[in-house]
Amino acid sequence: MARALSIVGIGALLPVVGLSFWEIAARAQWTQSQILVPPSAVFATIVEFWQSGELLSDIVASTCRVLIGFLLGGSLGFVFGITAGLDRRVEAIFAPTFHVLRQIPVIAWLPLLVLLAGFGEGFKILTISIAAFFPIGLNTLDGVKNVSSKYIEVGRALCFSRRQIIARIIWPAALPAIMNGARLSLSRSWMLVVAAELVASTTGIGHRMDWGRQLFQIDVVFMGVLVTGCMGLLIDVAVRGLARRASRWTEQA
Amino acid sequence: MNVRIDDRLLKNDSEVRRVGVAISVDHVSRAFDINGRPLAVLHDISLDITAGEFVVIVGASGCGKSTLLRLIAGLDMPNAGAVFVGGSKVVGPGLDRGIVFQDHRLLPWLTAEENVAAALIARGVPKAERLDVARRYLALVGLTGFETAYPSQLSGGMAQRAAIGRALANDPDVLLLDEPLGALDALTRLKLQNEIVRLSAKNPKTIVLVTHDIEEAVFFADRIVVMDAKPGRIRRIIPVDLPRPRDRSSPGFVALRSAVLDEFIDETH
Numbered sequence A: 001m002a003r004a005l006s007i008v009g010i011g012a013l014l015p016v017v018g019l020s021f022w023e024i025a026a027r028a029q030w031t032q033s034q035i036l037v038p039p040s041a042v043f044a045t046i047v048e049f050w051q052s053g054e055l056l057s058d059i060v061a062s063t064c065r066v067l068i069g070f071l072l073g074g075s076l077g078f079v080f081g082i083t084a085g086l087d088r089r090v091e092a093i094f095a096p097t098f099h100v101l102r103q104i105p106v107i108a109w110l111p112l113l114v115l116l117a118g119f120g121e122g123f124k125i126l127t128i129s130i131a132a133f134f135p136i137g138l139n140t141l142d143g144v145k146n147v148s149s150k151y152i153e154v155g156r157a158l159c160f161s162r163r164q165i166i167a168r169i170i171w172p173a174a175l176p177a178i179m180n181g182a183r184l185s186l187s188r189s190w191m192l193v194v195a196a197e198l199v200a201s202t203t204g205i206g207h208r209m210d211w212g213r214q215l216f217q218i219d220v221v222f223m224g225v226l227v228t229g230c231m232g233l234l235i236d237v238a239v240r241g242l243a244r245r246a247s248r249w250t251e252q253a
Numbered sequence B: 001m002n003v004r005i006d007d008r009l010l011k012n013d014s015e016v017r018r019v020g021v022a023i024s025v026d027h028v029s030r031a032f033d034i035n036g037r038p039l040a041v042l043h044d045i046s047l048d049i050t051a052g053e054f055v056v057i058v059g060a061s062g063c064g065k066s067t068l069l070r071l072i073a074g075l076d077m078p079n080a081g082a083v084f085v086g087g088s089k090v091v092g093p094g095l096d097r098g099i100v101f102q103d104h105r106l107l108p109w110l111t112a113e114e115n116v117a118a119a120l121i122a123r124g125v126p127k128a129e130r131l132d133v134a135r136r137y138l139a140l141v142g143l144t145g146f147e148t149a150y151p152s153q154l155s156g157g158m159a160q161r162a163a164i165g166r167a168l169a170n171d172p173d174v175l176l177l178d179e180p181l182g183a184l185d186a187l188t189r190l191k192l193q194n195e196i197v198r199l200s201a202k203n204p205k206t207i208v209l210v211t212h213d214i215e216e217a218v219f220f221a222d223r224i225v226v227m228d229a230k231p232g233r234i235r236r237i238i239p240v241d242l243p244r245p246r247d248r249s250s251p252g253f254v255a256l257r258s259a260v261l262d263e264f265i266d267e268t269h
Ligand SMILES: Nc1ncnc2c1ncn2[C@@H]1O[C@H](COP(=O)(O)OP(=O)(O)O)[C@@H](O)[C@H]1O
Pocket: B032, B033, B041, B059, B060, B061, B062, B063, B064, B065, B066, B067, B068
């Protein structure tokens, strides 16, 4: 416990030093303080937006999009990974296309998606779905395909049916990879919601940053950057806990 | 050359063997495709094993011992010939045969008792009952107190005990053991050898065990099958008529051990 605290302490050292330096630099007028507003001003802005309820509604708007997009794209990726991983013919049909498409950064889809889906909610959900689809699709496919034939042979020796082999051997063996994919998908979803909101939105964290930029309220932009990072970390820590629980058995003594 | 054709063998079209022969390996050959070329791994193997017999297979590494065991287990199919277990032709794995691999192959996401209980899943035994049976078999192999331990928490010897428990859990007629003690240290191996003898005396089964340890072969076997490599064939079958329980330091044991060793060394020439 003390060890964990001291690690957190060491980890906090860099941000604290960096922020202090930034604060001093801004106050001493070493920089243009309109652009590099001091952390204290950013903090005041965060408090202000929190108290007005605007920050919370931004976070809620972005989070809802992430959840819907992640559920849509993630479950599609999961289904793709499972079916292609279990059936060579499905893999032969879909996997080559999948591997080409996953090389394209999701950001590169944005202009096309705006043209296709307009500036509404559909555009953002679609963007997040694409972002969520690939990591879980890839990890599930690999996870299912890479289940050791030794374990499958154990199932065969015990006269398991195909269904029992899938449910009792392939599934638990692939679960750590699948959870890892889900974690990556969620993390990508969060990044892409901000990107999509920057491009076209009237709500959400990304929109708040764009609004700040247009009004030249740099403290609001910084607030967006900070909140984006903190929310991303929060999501990742939560999912990492789940992923670790699923893969406890892989940590060999 | 020295393959013994058992005269009790009943050759007829119905593919039924006479009672008393538990396992019949009948002119079995197996080849694998290696880069498009067939590699003959087993060539025309015939071997009859009587019910209750303890047969030990020895031979140089790569001579096809595991392949032969997998054919009996039904995990692999021969290119020619057939294997019969309990009178019927082997067409796949069956619960009448329990197998223990060299690496314990416990499923790492299940506890020891869940691993043993997995043997009863195919028979549709309800979970609570499965776990009851599993605990009994864990006790039988000396793992009481480790029921809920995960494989990664078990030592090599303990994991192999659990694997033996899993193979026994269906009370199969035939037990197939592929170098089950090969990866263990000498002391643990000695302990588990005694344990296997105790188990097989308590609940007699037809046992086929593969090993590269000559002393282990003499300690266990009613008959020792010495195999040749490239392609795998049966070189010689050595009956072991020493009284049980066997005393590793008795003159008979020592003499037989060196005789088998000579046979083994010859083979590599
Ligand atoms: N599934 C397989 N595909 C290709 N070659 C195999 C396969 N199984 C075994 N072999 C080959 O057959 C030979 C005998 O293997 P094995 O039966 O494991 O020998 P042993 O158990 O006596 O050491 C080896 O050369 C091995 O490479």
